[in-house]
Amino acid sequence: MDVSFWPGEQIVDEEMDEMERSRDKPDFVSYPGIRSESERQLNGIVSFLPDATFAIDKEGRVIAWNRAMESMTGVKADDILGFGDYEYSLPFYGFRQPILIDLVLQPDPNLEAGYEAMERDGMSLTGEVFISSFGTNGTYIWAKASPLYDSNGSVTGAIESLRDIRSCTHITELAS
Numbered sequence: 001m002d003v004s005f006w007p008g009e010q011i012v013d014e015e016m017d018e019m020e021r022s023r024d025k026p027d028f029v030s031y032p033g034i035r036s037e038s039e040r041q042l043n044g045i046v047s048f049l050p051d052a053t054f055a056i057d058k059e060g061r062v063i064a065w066n067r068a069m070e071s072m073t074g075v076k077a078d079d080i081l082g083f084g085d086y087e088y089s090l091p092f093y094g095f096r097q098p099i100l101i102d103l104v105l106q107p108d109p110n111l112e113a114g115y116e117a118m119e120r121d122g123m124s125l126t127g128e129v130f131i132s133s134f135g136t137n138g139t140y141i142w143a144k145a146s147p148l149y150d151s152n153g154s155v156t157g158a159i160e161s162l163r164d165i166r167s168c169t170h171i172t173e174l175a176s
Helices: 013-022 037-047 067-073 087-093 102-103 166-175
Strands: 001-006 008-012 052-057 060-064 116-121 125-133 139-149 156-162
Touching: 037 052, 037 060, 052 067, 060 087, 067 156, 087 139, 102 139, 102 156
Parallel strands: none
Antiparallel strands: 001 008, 052 060, 052 156, 116 125, 125 139, 139 156
Protein backbone atom coordinates (compact mmCIF):
# COMPACT_ATOMS: atom_id res chain seq x y z
CA MET A 1 0.00 0.00 0.00
CA ASP A 2 1.42 3.40 -0.97
CA VAL A 3 1.52 6.02 1.74
CA SER A 4 2.03 9.74 1.28
CA PHE A 5 2.65 12.37 3.91
CA TRP A 6 0.38 15.34 4.44
CA PRO A 7 1.27 17.99 7.05
CA GLY A 8 2.37 15.66 9.84
CA GLU A 9 0.03 12.76 8.98
CA GLN A 10 0.30 9.55 7.06
CA ILE A 11 -2.45 9.38 4.49
CA VAL A 12 -3.24 6.65 2.01
CA ASP A 13 -3.07 7.90 -1.62
CA GLU A 14 -6.84 7.58 -2.14
CA GLU A 15 -7.55 9.63 0.97
CA MET A 16 -5.07 12.27 -0.16
CA ASP A 17 -6.70 12.44 -3.59
CA GLU A 18 -10.10 12.97 -1.92
CA MET A 19 -8.70 15.68 0.34
CA GLU A 20 -7.15 17.47 -2.63
CA ARG A 21 -10.42 17.25 -4.55
CA SER A 22 -12.41 18.70 -1.65
CA ARG A 23 -9.84 21.44 -1.03
CA ASP A 24 -9.98 22.44 -4.69
CA LYS A 25 -13.78 22.53 -4.87
CA PRO A 26 -15.04 25.88 -6.09
CA ASP A 27 -17.27 28.03 -3.94
CA PHE A 28 -20.19 27.56 -6.38
CA VAL A 29 -22.48 24.63 -6.94
CA SER A 30 -21.41 22.13 -9.56
CA TYR A 31 -23.07 19.02 -10.89
CA PRO A 32 -21.65 16.12 -12.85
CA GLY A 33 -23.23 17.38 -16.10
CA ILE A 34 -20.96 20.43 -16.12
CA ARG A 35 -18.51 19.03 -18.59
CA SER A 36 -16.08 21.75 -19.46
CA GLU A 37 -13.87 24.25 -17.74
CA SER A 38 -15.78 27.04 -19.50
CA GLU A 39 -19.06 25.81 -17.95
CA ARG A 40 -17.39 25.79 -14.52
CA GLN A 41 -16.06 29.32 -15.10
CA LEU A 42 -19.49 30.50 -16.25
CA ASN A 43 -21.08 29.01 -13.14
CA GLY A 44 -18.50 30.73 -10.94
CA ILE A 45 -19.07 34.12 -12.56
CA VAL A 46 -22.86 33.82 -12.57
CA SER A 47 -22.92 32.89 -8.88
CA PHE A 48 -21.97 36.39 -7.81
CA LEU A 49 -24.03 38.51 -10.22
CA PRO A 50 -26.50 40.77 -8.40
CA ASP A 51 -29.38 40.00 -10.80
CA ALA A 52 -31.13 36.64 -10.71
CA THR A 53 -29.35 34.73 -13.49
CA PHE A 54 -29.35 31.20 -14.84
CA ALA A 55 -27.99 29.43 -17.90
CA ILE A 56 -28.95 26.34 -19.89
CA ASP A 57 -27.08 24.19 -22.38
CA LYS A 58 -28.36 23.46 -25.91
CA GLU A 59 -30.46 20.59 -24.58
CA GLY A 60 -32.18 22.91 -22.09
CA ARG A 61 -30.47 21.55 -18.96
CA VAL A 62 -29.70 24.09 -16.25
CA ILE A 63 -25.93 24.63 -16.04
CA ALA A 64 -25.87 27.71 -13.79
CA TRP A 65 -28.29 29.08 -11.14
CA ASN A 66 -27.01 31.92 -9.02
CA ARG A 67 -27.67 33.01 -5.46
CA ALA A 68 -29.98 35.83 -6.55
CA MET A 69 -32.02 33.24 -8.49
CA GLU A 70 -32.20 31.12 -5.33
CA SER A 71 -33.44 34.14 -3.41
CA MET A 72 -36.01 35.12 -6.05
CA THR A 73 -37.45 31.64 -6.58
CA GLY A 74 -36.73 29.80 -3.34
CA VAL A 75 -35.13 27.01 -5.40
CA LYS A 76 -31.58 26.04 -4.43
CA ALA A 77 -29.01 25.52 -7.19
CA ASP A 78 -28.40 21.97 -5.93
CA ASP A 79 -32.05 21.18 -6.62
CA ILE A 80 -32.16 22.39 -10.22
CA LEU A 81 -28.70 22.08 -11.79
CA GLY A 82 -28.68 19.38 -14.45
CA PHE A 83 -32.45 19.36 -14.92
CA GLY A 84 -34.06 20.02 -18.31
CA ASP A 85 -37.61 19.84 -19.65
CA TYR A 86 -38.28 23.51 -18.73
CA GLU A 87 -37.71 22.78 -15.01
CA TYR A 88 -36.61 26.43 -14.61
CA SER A 89 -40.12 27.68 -15.48
CA LEU A 90 -41.77 25.81 -12.58
CA PRO A 91 -40.92 28.36 -9.84
CA PHE A 92 -42.48 31.13 -11.92
CA TYR A 93 -45.49 29.55 -13.60
CA GLY A 94 -46.11 26.35 -11.67
CA PHE A 95 -45.89 24.33 -14.89
CA ARG A 96 -43.30 23.61 -17.56
CA GLN A 97 -43.20 25.94 -20.54
CA PRO A 98 -40.67 27.71 -22.71
CA ILE A 99 -39.66 31.14 -21.44
CA LEU A 100 -37.49 33.98 -22.77
CA ILE A 101 -34.22 31.99 -22.56
CA ASP A 102 -35.75 29.38 -24.89
CA LEU A 103 -36.63 32.02 -27.49
CA VAL A 104 -32.93 32.72 -27.93
CA LEU A 105 -32.37 29.12 -28.97
CA GLN A 106 -35.72 28.55 -30.74
CA PRO A 107 -37.67 31.69 -31.79
CA ASP A 108 -41.45 31.44 -31.42
CA PRO A 109 -43.59 34.48 -32.38
CA ASN A 110 -46.54 33.17 -30.33
CA LEU A 111 -44.46 32.97 -27.16
CA GLU A 112 -42.80 36.32 -27.89
CA ALA A 113 -46.28 37.90 -28.01
CA GLY A 114 -46.68 37.10 -24.30
CA TYR A 115 -43.91 39.56 -23.42
CA GLU A 116 -44.42 43.32 -23.23
CA ALA A 117 -41.76 45.66 -24.57
CA MET A 118 -40.05 42.80 -26.41
CA GLU A 119 -36.83 43.94 -28.07
CA ARG A 120 -34.38 41.96 -30.13
CA ASP A 121 -30.80 43.22 -30.30
CA GLY A 122 -28.94 40.83 -32.57
CA MET A 123 -29.36 37.45 -30.89
CA SER A 124 -30.27 38.93 -27.48
CA LEU A 125 -33.85 39.39 -26.32
CA THR A 126 -35.24 41.72 -23.68
CA GLY A 127 -38.82 41.71 -22.48
CA GLU A 128 -41.19 42.28 -19.59
CA VAL A 129 -43.89 39.92 -18.45
CA PHE A 130 -46.51 39.88 -15.69
CA ILE A 131 -46.63 36.47 -14.05
CA SER A 132 -49.86 36.22 -12.07
CA SER A 133 -48.81 33.00 -10.31
CA PHE A 134 -45.47 34.37 -9.02
CA GLY A 135 -45.40 36.27 -5.75
CA THR A 136 -48.34 37.24 -3.58
CA ASN A 137 -50.34 39.16 -6.19
CA GLY A 138 -48.29 38.39 -9.25
CA THR A 139 -45.05 40.02 -10.31
CA TYR A 140 -43.72 42.02 -13.21
CA ILE A 141 -40.43 40.56 -14.40
CA TRP A 142 -37.90 42.22 -16.69
CA ALA A 143 -35.65 39.69 -18.40
CA LYS A 144 -32.76 39.64 -20.85
CA ALA A 145 -31.54 36.47 -22.54
CA SER A 146 -28.58 35.89 -24.83
CA PRO A 147 -26.93 32.88 -26.45
CA LEU A 148 -23.71 31.37 -25.13
CA TYR A 149 -21.00 30.48 -27.63
CA ASP A 150 -17.98 28.20 -27.61
CA SER A 151 -14.55 29.23 -28.91
CA ASN A 152 -15.60 28.22 -32.45
CA GLY A 153 -18.60 30.56 -32.41
CA SER A 154 -21.16 27.75 -32.12
CA VAL A 155 -24.13 28.27 -29.81
CA THR A 156 -23.73 26.08 -26.73
CA GLY A 157 -26.66 27.34 -24.69
CA ALA A 158 -28.22 30.52 -23.36
CA ILE A 159 -28.17 32.76 -20.30
CA GLU A 160 -30.98 34.84 -18.80
CA SER A 161 -31.01 37.55 -16.15
CA LEU A 162 -34.22 38.61 -14.45
CA ARG A 163 -35.38 41.48 -12.24
CA ASP A 164 -38.55 41.85 -10.24
CA ILE A 165 -39.76 45.26 -11.44
CA ARG A 166 -43.00 45.27 -9.47
CA SER A 167 -41.91 48.33 -7.47
CA CYS A 168 -40.78 50.15 -10.65
CA THR A 169 -44.11 49.43 -12.31
CA HIS A 170 -46.00 50.64 -9.21
CA ILE A 171 -44.02 53.90 -9.15
CA THR A 172 -44.73 54.47 -12.87
CA GLU A 173 -48.46 53.89 -12.28
CA LEU A 174 -48.46 56.36 -9.37
CA ALA A 175 -46.72 58.98 -11.52
CA SER A 176 -49.33 58.66 -14.28
